[in-house]
Amino acid sequence: MKKGILVALAISVSAFSFAQKKELKAVEKAIKSSNFAEAKAALKQAESLMSAMDDKTKAKYYYLEAQTLYANGKGTDADIDASLESLSKVEGDYQNEVEELKVKMLNEMLTAGNDAYEAKDYSKASKYFERSYRASTKDTLFLYYAASAAVNVKEYDRALKLYEELKNMGFTGIKKEYYATNVETGEEEVMDKNTRDIYVKTKSHKDPGERTTESKKPEIVKNIALIYISQGNDEKALESMDDARAESPDDINLILSEANIHFKMGNTEKFKSLLERATELDPQNPELQYNLGVISSESDHPEEAKAYYKKAIELDPNYVNSYINLAALILGEERPIIEEMNGLGTSKKDNLRYDELREKRKNLYREAIPYLSKALEIKEDNIEAARTLMNIYSIIGETDKFKSLKEKVDMLEAGN
Template sequence: MRKLITLMCAILISSMSYAQKNEIKALEKALKSNNFAAAKTSVASADALIGNMDDKTKAKFYFLKAQALYASGAGTNDDISKAIKSLDDLKDLESKVGKLKYTEEANTIKASMLQNFLQRADKALTNKNYLIASKNFETAYKLSPKDTTYLYYAASTAVNAQDYETSLAQYLQLKNMGYTGIKTNYLATNKETGVEENFSDKKTRDIAIVSKTYINPRVELSKSKSAEIIKNIALIYVAQNENEKAIAAMADARKENPNDLGLILSEANVQLKMGNRDKFKDLMEIATTMDPENAELQFNLGALAAEGGNVDSAKKYYKKAIELDPNYADAYTNMAVAILNGELAIVEEMNGLGSSSADNERYDTLLEKRKGLYSEAIPFLEKALELNKTNVEAARTLMNIYSTLGETDKFKAMKAKVAELDAKASGN
């Protein structure tokens, strides 16, 4: 009886071995003819037998399975993920048994796949097809997990595609792994052009220095992307009405980096988006203390003060922004708007006056006050238009002011300018 059982087991094992070989042969044949549909069918059949394969057969199957599912790049996202796993399983198996028969070829295939998906991602990015770009960058990361920048690109492009669920998961993954995106840039100045250039690595840069075509070698670290990642996590939470999670994300980040100006500004933006204007103002004032030479911070505080009706404070901030950056066109525009903000009250009072001597006298006083506002605003509007020659609103406001002041020549010139800008805007 024992002999009979042994014989039956031997027959069963032999039958299984024969079936495995047949399926793998069919898989190889289908791959040779690029019949990926047939190859995938053979993969499914062979998968059912994998538990009984020896290591040598299993390694070969993993190798062929990956090619079948990848289908020269035509496989579905799910199939390609399985193909990548199959190549990883192959490398793990051969590393374990100490026989690297297919590992080198597997590495070559993975490198080819990586380049393929990066090219697809770049093409999709060029065409502004952000969803496709994101999926390809994600696949590139799966192929090369050490290159975490690919995951960052996947998350960023997913945001552009408004695929917030995907981007949030990827940003959280980046945050949890401590990704900063900081890299070392190897720089040198081209002697001929005088332009500083960034080299791919230190060795290439050093060769350029030795050739004497480049000078002034230096090393520079790129900026951290941590603040941007935290900000985007928070903004996605805000978009999902998860405001508490948004603020918590910012709070955690600032605990670790209390002096990170980027994080303070990011939290300020989130607070503003949530409608917490007082908190926004507090954070912006902290930021201006940390970076008092930042014109944009002063401008933002000015805009916030103006929106809150505090015109004097708005002027103070705009003035500071202009002092820090004399070419800040928007600061000149907003300063003029703040100045002219007082015109409405003057006009309303003028319209409410009667015809008595006292009223006529008050009217003349108000008229001079109004002209004073115009005279104060004109230099800022002229400078705004000088810095931004397409600023039609500044041009139109100047045209109206010149008309009111009776400055005919300036009025005509500005009227022509407005007509020109309107024509360009309408495509005529």
């Protein structure tokens, strides 16, 4: 009985082996004739025999599966991704064939990616660049191109995943770059070292040199932080911002991005300190001065706010919002005056005080007039500035100016 069983098992294994070879030969035949649908069907048959395959046959199976799914570059996105996955499973035998297929796939995918990028189809380009990296993981620059292209079409979830992968692998993109100046055009050209040396020898180029490119890490960590900001994930954004600021402490855009997160989270003191740092780096930026004015005003530091608004105007005489806010700060001082006036009695002393306060209030209006007038001069359709100025002229008794402004306000209101 034992002998019979052994013979039966031997026959069974032999049958499996024959079936495997038959199905895989069918796959090879279909691939050669570019009949990839038939190749897929034959692979399905072979897959059912997978548990009985030896390592060499498994390697062949995955190699053929990769060819079938890739379909000479005509496979679906999912099939091409699965093709690369199949190649990663090939172990032992067929390494030369795998490398040959990878090179073919890499060249075709890079061409497709570049063509898509030139056509501004960044979503498609990103996918091809990522696949190029998966086919040749030593070429990490392809993964960087994939992330950058994804950002161009605001595919932020995809870009974030790729950037995080780059960050985790310690990618910097630093490389040595060789260059020389084209004698005919006078323009500097970057090329590989051998080509440059040949061009210089033939005198078509001059002034050869080499340099190390800048690290792409600051850009990567910065984009990670900005993507988290766009997603509203403030905590993650601040964590990533720490990484980004460590790489580029004086990047003003990073400082402002972090400041905006803190403002959004209600951390006004941190927001203000970051804005102050930004103004140190860019002292000629009126918008920074204006924003410092806003935060100072909201923090109940009106004199400080006025100084910032005036600095913004000094840097940009047409910064209309600074004029509006200066006028608002001045007019905001009338509230305690009005409250005191309303609280006075009818005694002689109270009447004298009332007259003093009325004159003080008028002086505030007179102080605000130049700022409102300038704002209206810069932006003629600013109805709020026109209406405020009209009311001021009414209160201080400048009738002609009041009438002129009333006509303007009526016209602007009719236009709305």
